[in-house]
Amino acid sequence: MDDLGLRDRDEVLVNDRLAAVVWAVMLLWTGTCLLAGFNHWVADWHLPNLVWFPFLRDWLGKYAFDFRVTPLLLLGNAAILALELILRVAVKRYRHNLTALIMYMFIFLGLAVGSSGLFEPVILIPGFFLALGASVLFGTLLQK
Numbered sequence: 381m382d383d384l385g386l387r388d389r390d391e392v393l394v395n396d397r398l399a400a401v402v403w404a405v406m407l408l409w410t411g412t413c414l415l416a417g418f419n420h421w422v423a424d425w426h427l428p429n430l431v432w433f434p435f436l437r438d439w440l441g442k443y444a445f446d447f448r449v450t451p452l453l454l455l456g457n458a459a460i461l462a463l464e465l466i467l468r469v470a471v472k473r474y475r476h477n478l479t480a481l482i483m484y485m486f487i488f489l490g491l492a493v494g495s496s497g498l499f500e501p502v503i504l505i506p507g508f509f510l511a512l513g514a515s516v517l518f519g520t521l522l523q524k
Contacts (some may be wrong), residue, residue, distance in 0.1 A: 398474050402464045406457050413453035417446045427452060428496035453500035454492035469522060479519025486511035 402475065416422050423446060430436065430447035437447065465481050468474040494504045 396474075396477075398467065399462065399477075404461060405460065406460050407455045409460060410453055413449045413456065416442060417449040418445075418447050422446065422449060422452070428498070430495055431497035432495040434493075450490045451496035454488050454495060458485055458488035458492055461488060478522050479515050482515030482518060483512055486515065 417440075425448075427448035428451055430450045433450065436445075436450065440447075461481060461484055465478070465485060468476075468478060468481065490504050490508055490511070493499050494501065499507075
């Protein structure tokens with residue numbers, strides 16, 4: 381048994397209710413953003429247009445979908461993961477699996493800023509590898 385009262389790493393991962401809650405919140409956010417896109421709830425907002433993912437326009441074009449919610453969807457998921465990261469670093473019991481969490485957060489953030497046209501792929505692709513290296517480094521340093 382470890383100092384958290386759990387037997388091994390597999391038991392820690394199985395009993396990770398925080399991850400389940402975060403997944404549920406991310407799915408709720410995604411559903412809300414998609415509903416907002418189909419019903420044009422954010423039509424009056426000044427959001428950037430979708431630059432990437434042209435297959436979405438082909439797939440959802442006949443439904444008059446507001447594609448400006450896509451960067452908002454990705455950015456919201458990155459923010460949810462950032463909150464999870466802060467909670468996992470602050471609470472010792474949840475301080476595991478940080479490398480993957482940091483990597484997913486940077487993936488959503490990169491897709492959000494890239495899909496809104498703020499950065500070109502020439503900057504985002506090397507930035508992804510820098511973020512991946514940083515997530516491995518920070519995840520290793522923050523593990524016990």
